Amino acid sequence: MKNMNIVATAAACALLAGGTVHAQTASMPASSDAAASEAPACAAETLSSDSTVGELLDNPAAKAILIKHVPELKDNDQIDQARPMTLRSLQAYAADTFTDKVLADIDTDLAALPACGK
Secondary structure, eight states, rough: OOHHHHHHHHHHHHHHHHHOOOOOOOOOOOOOOHHHHOOOOHHHHOTTTTSHHHHHHHHHHHHHHHHOOOGGTTTTTGGGGGTTTTTHTTTTOOTTTHHHHHHHHHHHHHHHOOOOTO
16 A cells, blocks of 8 residues: 555656656556546535545546646546545645645535535
């Protein structure tokens, strides 16, 4: 697990710096556009900047909020490598991108998502 975190950290740093990551990963789950499109536009649990990138990407409404505030993630092929990391943890590697204001704005928009089943 520690090696996967190192790979994810390196990937996150590279993707936010516009670089390319050349690393092999073992059993990193691939994202599926079909799976993401089937996810609800509501949140089964409270999502925030303390949620993992994967949790945010798996929810279409949360993904739209993430892209709205950090548009450079939209077409980044390496974003899936940061899935196990939280947005707040990414701030340590990309403070200019994930500023306190950006994270607060993301938190505000995520808090406005309707809860599933309510």
